[in-house]
Amino acid sequence: xxxxxxxxxxxxxxxxxxxxxxxxxxxxxxxxxxxxxxxxxxxxxxxxxxxxxxxxxxxxxxxxxxxxxxxxxxxxxxxxxxxxxxxxxxxxxxxxxxxxxxxxxxxxxxxxxxxxxxxxxxxxxxxxxxxxxxxxxxxxxxxxxxxxxxxxxxxxxxxxxxxxxxxxxxxxxxxxxxxxxxxxxxxxxxxxxxxxxxxxxxxxxxxxxxxxxxxxxxxxxxxxxxxxxxxxxxxxxxxxxxxxxxxxxxxxxxxxxxxxxxxxxxxxxxxxxxxxxxxxxxxxxxxxxxxxxxxxxxxxxxx
Amino acid sequence: xxxxxxxxxxxxxxxxxxxxxxxxxxxxxxxxxxxxxxxxxxxxxxxxxxxxxxxxxxxxxxxxxxxxxxxxxxxxxxxxxxxxxxxxxxxxxxxxxxxxxxxxxxxxxxxxxxxxxxxxxxxxxxxxxxxxxxxxxxxxxxxxxxxxxxxxxxxxxxxxxxxxxxxxxxxxxxxxxxxxxxxxxxxxxxxxxxxxxxxxxxxxxxxxxxxxxxxxxxxxxxxxxxxxxxxxxxxxxxxxxxxxxxxxxxxxxxxxxxxxxxxxxxxxxxxxxxxxxxxxxxxxxxxxxxxxxxxxxxxxxxxxxxxxxxxxxxxxxxxxxxxxxxxxxxxxxxxxxxxxxxxxxxxxxxxxxxxxxxxxxxxxxxxxxxxxxxxxxxxxxxxxxxxxxxxxxxxxxxxxxxxxxxxxxxxxxxxxxxxxxxxxxxxxxxxxxxxxxxxxxxxxxxxxxxxxxxxxxxxxxxxxxxxxxxxxxxxxxxxxxxxxxxxxxxxxxxxxxxxxxxxxxxxxxxxxxxxxxxxxxxxxxxxx
Numbered sequence: 001x002x003x004x005x006x007x008x009x010x011x012x013x014x015x016x017x018x019x020x021x022x023x024x025x026x027x028x029x030x031x032x033x034x035x036x037x038x039x040x041x042x043x044x045x046x047x048x049x050x051x052x053x054x055x056x057x058x059x060x061x062x063x064x065x066x067x068x069x070x071x072x073x074x075x076x077x078x079x080x081x082x083x084x085x086x087x088x089x090x091x092x093x094x095x096x097x098x099x100x101x102x103x104x105x106x107x108x109x110x111x112x113x114x115x116x117x118x119x120x121x122x123x124x125x126x127x128x129x130x131x132x133x134x135x136x137x138x139x140x141x142x143x144x145x146x147x148x149x150x151x152x153x154x155x156x157x158x159x160x161x162x163x164x165x166x167x168x169x170x171x172x173x174x175x176x177x178x179x180x181x182x183x184x185x186x187x188x189x190x191x192x193x194x195x196x197x198x199x200x201x202x203x204x205x206x207x208x209x210x211x212x213x214x215x216x217x218x219x220x221x222x223x224x225x226x227x228x229x230x231x232x233x234x235x236x237x238x239x240x241x242x243x244x245x246x247x248x249x250x251x252x253x254x255x256x257x258x259x260x261x262x263x264x265x266x267x268x269x270x271x272x273x274x275x276x277x278x279x280x281x282x283x284x285x286x287x288x289x290x291x292x293x294x295x296x297x298x299x300x301x302x303x
Numbered sequence: 304x305x306x307x308x309x310x311x312x313x314x315x316x317x318x319x320x321x322x323x324x325x326x327x328x329x330x331x332x333x334x335x336x337x338x339x340x341x342x343x344x345x346x347x348x349x350x351x352x353x354x355x356x357x358x359x360x361x362x363x364x365x366x367x368x369x370x371x372x373x374x375x376x377x378x379x380x381x382x383x384x385x386x387x388x389x390x391x392x393x394x395x396x397x398x399x400x401x402x403x404x405x406x407x408x409x410x411x412x413x414x415x416x417x418x419x420x421x422x423x424x425x426x427x428x429x430x431x432x433x434x435x436x437x438x439x440x441x442x443x444x445x446x447x448x449x450x451x452x453x454x455x456x457x458x459x460x461x462x463x464x465x466x467x468x469x470x471x472x473x474x475x476x477x478x479x480x481x482x483x484x485x486x487x488x489x490x491x492x493x494x495x496x497x498x499x500x501x502x503x504x505x506x507x508x509x510x511x512x513x514x515x516x517x518x519x520x521x522x523x524x525x526x527x528x529x530x531x532x533x534x535x536x537x538x539x540x541x542x543x544x545x546x547x548x549x550x551x552x553x554x555x556x557x558x559x560x561x562x563x564x565x566x567x568x569x570x571x572x573x574x575x576x577x578x579x580x581x582x583x584x585x586x587x588x589x590x591x592x593x594x595x596x597x598x599x600x601x602x603x604x605x606x607x608x609x610x611x612x613x614x615x616x617x618x619x620x621x622x623x624x625x626x627x628x629x630x631x632x633x634x635x636x637x638x639x640x641x642x643x644x645x646x647x648x649x650x651x652x653x654x655x656x657x658x659x660x661x662x663x664x665x666x667x668x669x670x671x672x673x674x675x676x677x678x679x680x681x682x683x684x685x686x687x688x689x690x691x692x693x694x695x696x697x698x699x700x701x702x703x704x705x706x707x708x709x710x711x712x713x714x715x716x717x718x719x720x721x722x723x724x725x726x727x728x729x730x731x732x733x734x735x736x737x738x739x740x741x742x743x744x745x746x747x748x749x750x751x752x753x754x755x756x757x758x759x760x761x762x763x764x765x766x767x768x769x770x771x772x773x774x775x776x777x778x779x780x781x782x783x784x785x786x787x788x789x790x791x792x793x794x795x796x797x798x799x800x801x802x803x804x805x806x807x808x809x810x811x812x813x814x815x816x817x818x819x820x821x822x823x824x825x826x827x828x829x830x831x
Contacts (some may be wrong), residue, residue: 019331121546138541239536
């Protein structure tokens, strides 16, 4: 079987079950070190501890995680190049990526749900609306507006002076991300048509657009923190704003990195016109991040 | 590099398990991983059980005897967390790992390396979680539901590690669930259509979907806690425009599907065992599938029935009450089908069957008390009393845990190639059965009489039932040591088991040898 693994991949009978691997247990160890270090770092930060070494635990964990991740993906790519992956196995990867993205959707759903609940229930109730108006006694005189430029207790949570307007940087960023989804699709078509040079150019443009998006997002955060007083600590508007846009930004970072890796692979001659799941998976992820942004633009910035 | 991968492939084809510790550390074999999940789950079952013994010992008499209230709170919290995330869920994943590839005629799980990662996260996560008990300020003390602001403003510093432990065990669950979905949807033998799958496979497919849908929501809510604690956000703080009730909404949006995650696979196990020992086909197979799917759907729209007393609007109370009561319909379909499967069957009562029948009866009791709790006006009386404790322990212990034990007795001959001692198995069943009822039934009365949950001391009128409950608890706890003995004795010194030890059993797993060869179905069987 092993001598003709390449042919068996086309006859479907043989589903490649990898032999023993050191990767998973090291990955688990790396994850543990990372979160153990992160936990210590945060506890030290909040208690004001000095001379903490906890960040070294965190960095060591992140390093282990990154090294294992690199090796893991390299191995999967090598296996595919060696012809070990049957059509059925490739389908497993497709299912895996699809359901992973669904889980990410649900992660964002938790934060969008929080935003919805705060705007439609908590805020009005705190402001004295409805038969729960009794809660207005908690913070007398509090009037609910959105964006919240005055908090129930402005001594504990200093409210922002203003918030980011939708039709400034966020609109530019919307255009950038939509454009990046289009350029990525053009790149995909080039890949399927076998035009390597065009693929590299359009994929490169997509990565660049991702980086520009992140640059503008950073500009926006600096503006919010330095000029508007809009911070994580400025009440629930700041909390939902930064958590939603922040997690989205983190996902754009991951997505840009994924696409950059695909670009490197493409330049090195990976991918065939009919077999390029690494590219496709990254593209799905990018479109998912794009859709999340559209929801953010409408629900967080605009209305 | 190409040769390296070829060599690995070669290894895989011609050798059994590797020797020594690295077999378990580096394995990609679904049977090895299933075994590790099951042993890990049992270890956590004993740890969580030990915490429960501390609770029952303290509650044996009124007054404070053994532990301080602070420590008592840590015990109730850790008992719940360990049992839910460490014992019940990994046990079902272990059973899924062992059985699903064999049941659908697949050579292994779809993504074998990720499978091993899913497992190995757990020992790290639970080591970190358990270590919080030894940290300054003690471990989590806010109940397994970790309501804010108890878990944020008033939490001990160790809550940070609790949050990160939940994060990584959630990652483990999501990866495990993705693996199971990919295996079921992609790896079935030719001819095994969806509606020919064993019900255990069906229930796990739906459970995996629930896991992928709600574990990220749990990750989201603990992330909000983390931000509130360390970075000054106001999600659960009304002073900044947030709300502690927001926590409860998000938590229970995860939490209610979570309780079905802990019971749907149990339905699958029982649906395999009852037909085998009644020597009849399962009654109403397709209605079982649709009932499972209906329960899963409903689980997403009932979450606020845990929150009737927090002051949600009247319309909300009504909606969540009716939606909750609807769940009784598909659940009733299931119970009806199990009973009808047994009706006029040639029944025998080996240990797995005893546990399975007990499951049907006692789970139904737990279901009925759930129906009582669903009635919003009545729930104002029951809320946060021992009645709730009795209810969910009836569905989780003689429900989920008994189904796991039934599954272990049923498939142990297949796993180990040895037969367990039937007499000892029956002794274990009867001790557990008596123990569990003496333990939890009086708690209904305590709750109805008004005893609140999560307290280390209580008024004198609750003394007798508490003592009875504790005695039942000690009996139940001790019987599980017998379970450990039976399983170890079977593996070490059991009599050899045939490929199909149960006359009426059906399914692909019984077509392979006992013990199941290290690799099964390298080429898929044909299903007609």
